Amino acid sequence: xxxxxxxPGRATGRVLFAREPLSFxxxxxxxxxxxxxxxxxxxxxxxxGTVLVIPSTRGSSTTTAVLLEAIRHGTAPAAIVxxxxxxxxxxxxxxxxxxxxxxxxxxxxxxxxFERLAGAGEVRIDVDGTVSPAS
Amino acid sequence: MAIRxxxxxxxxxxxxxxxxxxxAMSILARMADVSGxxxxxxxxxxxxxxxxxxxxxTLEFAERLAMGGARVRVPTTLNVSGVDVAGWRxxxxxxxxxxxxxxxxxxxxxMGCAPTWTCAPYQTETRPRFGAHVxxxxxxxxVFANSVLGARTERYPDLLDIxxxxxxxxPATGLHLDEHRVGELLVDLSALPVRLTRDxxxxxxxxxxxxxxxxxxxxxxxxxxxxxxxxxxxxxGAAMATSGSVALFHWVGVTPEAPDLATALGGRDPAIRVxxxxxxxxxxxxxxxxxxxxxxxxxxVVLGSPHFSLTEFAVLADRVRGRxxxxxxxxxxxxxxxxxxxxxxxxxxxxxxAFGAEITVDTCILTSPMxxxxxxxxxxxxxxxxxxxxxxxxxxxxxxxxxxxxxSAVAGRVVRDDTAWTP
Numbered sequence: 148x149x150x151x152x153x154x155p156g157r158a159t160g161r162v163l164f165a166r167e168p169l170s171f172x173x174x175x176x177x178x179x180x181x182x183x184x185x186x187x188x189x190x191x192x193x194x195x196g197t198v199l200v201i202p203s204t205r206g207s208s209t210t211t212a213v214l215l216e217a218i219r220h221g222t223a224p225a226a227i228v229x230x231x232x233x234x235x236x237x238x239x240x241x242x243x244x245x246x247x248x249x250x251x252x253x254x255x256x257x258x259x260x261f262e263r264l265a266g267a268g269e270v271r272i273d274v275d276g277t278v279s280p281a282s
Numbered sequence: 283m284a285i286r287x288x289x290x291x292x293x294x295x296x297x298x299x300x301x302x303x304x305x306a307m308s309i310l311a312r313m314a315d316v317s318g319x320x321x322x323x324x325x326x327x328x329x330x331x332x333x334x335x336x337x338x339x340t341l342e343f344a345e346r347l348a349m350g351g352a353r354v355r356v357p358t359t360l361n362v363s364g365v366d367v368a369g370w371r372x373x374x375x376x377x378x379x380x381x382x383x384x385x386x387x388x389x390x391x392x393m394g395c396a397p398t399w400t401c402a403p404y405q406t407e408t409r410p411r412f413g414a415h416v417x418x419x420x421x422x423x424x425v426f427a428n429s430v431l432g433a434r435t436e437r438y439p440d441l442l443d444i445x446x447x448x449x450x451x452x453p454a455t456g457l458h459l460d461e462h463r464v465g466e467l468l469v470d471l472s473a474l475p476v477r478l479t480r481d482x483x484x485x486x487x488x489x490x491x492x493x494x495x496x497x498x499x500x501x502x503x504x505x506x507x508x509x510x511x512x513x514x515x516x517x518x519g520a521a522m523a524t525s526g527s528v529a530l531f532h533w534v535g536v537t538p539e540a541p542d543l544a545t546a547l548g549g550r551d552p553a554i555r556v557x558x559x560x561x562x563x564x565x566x567x568x569x570x571x572x573x574x575x576x577x578x579x580x581x582x583v584v585l586g587s588p589h590f591s592l593t594e595f596a597v598l599a600d601r602v603r604g605r606x607x608x609x610x611x612x613x614x615x616x617x618x619x620x621x622x623x624x625x626x627x628x629x630x631x632x633x634x635x636a637f638g639a640e641i642t643v644d645t646c647i648l649t650s651p652m653x654x655x656x657x658x659x660x661x662x663x664x665x666x667x668x669x670x671x672x673x674x675x676x677x678x679x680x681x682x683x684x685x686x687x688x689x690s691a692v693a694g695r696v697v698r699d700d701t702a703w704t705p
Contacts, residue, residue, distance in 0.1 A: 185672050
C-alpha cells in the first residue's frame with residue numbers, strides 16, 4: 148500500500164496500532180517513549196522505534212512540542228502513520244528536520260489501507276510513501 | 283501542490299530578512315504544503331502556545347528564532363509559561379527546570395510578544411474582532427476565539443503559531459475559510475432536564491461528552507433553554523478541545539455565527555445527529571472524576587483551567603466570605619497576573635485569601651512541575667485538569683462544580699451535590 152508522505156523518509160519497525168486518536172501532551176512521555184494516557188488502548192506500551200499507527204492526534208496544541216522533544220531525545224517512534232494527514236505530527240518532524248536534520252517519516256493513509264495495518268507485524272516505510280512487510 | 287508565495291514571502295524564504303525569519307518562513311511554507319493551502323493570508327494577531335517549556339528542544343527552537351533576529355509582525359500575546367516567576371519557590375519546581383523555562387520565556391519576549399502569560403488572553407487583552415484572521419495556539423483559547431468571538435483561527439500547533447506571528451501570515455486553509463465553519467454534527471440537548479442549567483458543572487461535563495463524539499468536527503448545540511455566561515462557554519469549549527479536537531462549535535441563539543439552526547448548519551442537513559440525555563452526561567461526569575469517591579480525603583482543590591476569570595473570582599469570593607478551608611487541604615487557584623491584579627482591585631482577593639486559598643499566576647499545575655509528591659488527591663471543577671491530571675501528573679482526581687469544590691475544601695474530603703444529576 149502507499150500513502151501520502153507528509154514528511155518523507157525510510158523506517159522499519161513493529162506496528163503499534165490503535166483506532167483511538169492520541170494527544171501526545173499528557174499521552175506520550177517524551178523521556179521514555181511510553182504511552183501514558185490512561186484512557187487510550189495503548190496505555191502502558193512503549194513506542195520507541197515502532198511504527199505508531201493511530202487515526203490522528205487530538206486535544207492539546209502542545210502535542211507537536213512533545214513529539215519534537217522525543218525526536219531530539221531518541222525516544223520517538225521510528226515513523227508515525229495516520230488516517231488522513233495530521234498537521235501536528237508533520238510539524239514536529241519538519242521542525243526536527245530544520246533544527247537537527249533528523250526528521251522521522253510521517254505518512255497519511257486512506258481509511259481502507261489504515262485498517263489493513265491492524266494486526267500487522269514489522270513493516271518498512273519508503274521515501275515514496277510505500278508501506279510493505281519488512282521481512 | 284506548489285504554494286503561491288508573495289514577493290515578500292519569497293524574500294523571507296530567501297533570507298533577505300535574516301536567519302530567524304528564514305527559519306520561520308521555511309517551516310510555514312512546508313506546513314502550508316502539508317495543509318494543502320494554495321496560498322498564505324494576512325493575519326491581524328497571534329496567541330503563542332510555543333512559549334511553554336517542554337524540554338531542551340522547545341528552548342533551542344525559541345532561541346534559534348530569537349537569536350536569528352526574528353520579531354513578530356502582528357500584535358501577539360503569550361500563553362501560560364512554565365513558571366510563576368515570583369512564586370515558584372513556594373512549590374516543588376526544580377531550580378534547573380525553572381531556569382530553562384525562564385530562558386524560553388525571555389526568548390519569546392525578545393521576539394516582541396506581549397508577556398501576558400495566560401491561556402485565556404480574551405479575559406484581559408484586546409479581543410480579535412468578529413471575522414478577523416488570527417493564528418492562535420492553545421486548544422482552549424482557539425475554540426473560544428472561533429466560537430465565542432467569531433474570529434478565525436485554525437488549530438495552530440505549538441511551533442507554528444510563532445512562525446505565523448513572525449511572518450504575519452498563515453496558510454489559507456481550514457477554519458479561515460467559510461466552507462469549513464459550518465456545523466456538521468447536530469447536538470440535540472432537548473432531552474436534558476432544565477434543572478441541570480443551574481449546576482455550573484453542566485458545561486464542562488457537556489463539553490467532555492461532546493468532544494468524545496465530535497472528534498474534530500464542528501458541533502451545533504440546540505434545544506436547551508440556557509443562558510451560559512462567558513465562563514460557562516470557556517469551560518464548555520475547553521472540555522471539547524480536550525476529549526476531542528473541537529476548534530469551533532456553534533450554539534443556536536448563543537454564539538455569534540449561529541443566529542438560527544439553518545445558518546449554523548450552512549443550510550444543509552447535518553451529517554450526524556446525537557442526543558444528549560441525563561444518562562450520557564452522568565456517565566461523562568463520572569468519567570471525569572473516576573479516581574476518587576465521595577468522602578475520600580483530599581490534598582488539594584484546584585481551580586482555574588482555563589485561567590480563572592475576574593467574574594469567577596467574584597463568585598468564589600461570594601461563596602467563601604467569612605469561611606475557612608480545612609487545614610489539611612490546600613486550595614490553589616491558577617490565573618494570569620492581570621486577572622489577579624483586577625481581582626485584588628475589585629476586593630475579591632481578600633475574601634479568597636482569608637478563606638485560605640493560594641494563587642499561582644501565569645502557569646498551571648499541568649505546565650509547571652509544581653505539585654509536591656505528598657499532594658496525591660485532587661479535586662477540580664475543570665474538565666481539562668480532570669482529564670489530564672491522572673496521566674500527566676499521576677494524581678487521583680475528583681470532579682465537581684465550583685460549589686462542590688468549595689464545600690470539599692471546607693470538609694477536607696470529596697463532597698458533591700448530586701441533586702441536579704439524580705434521575
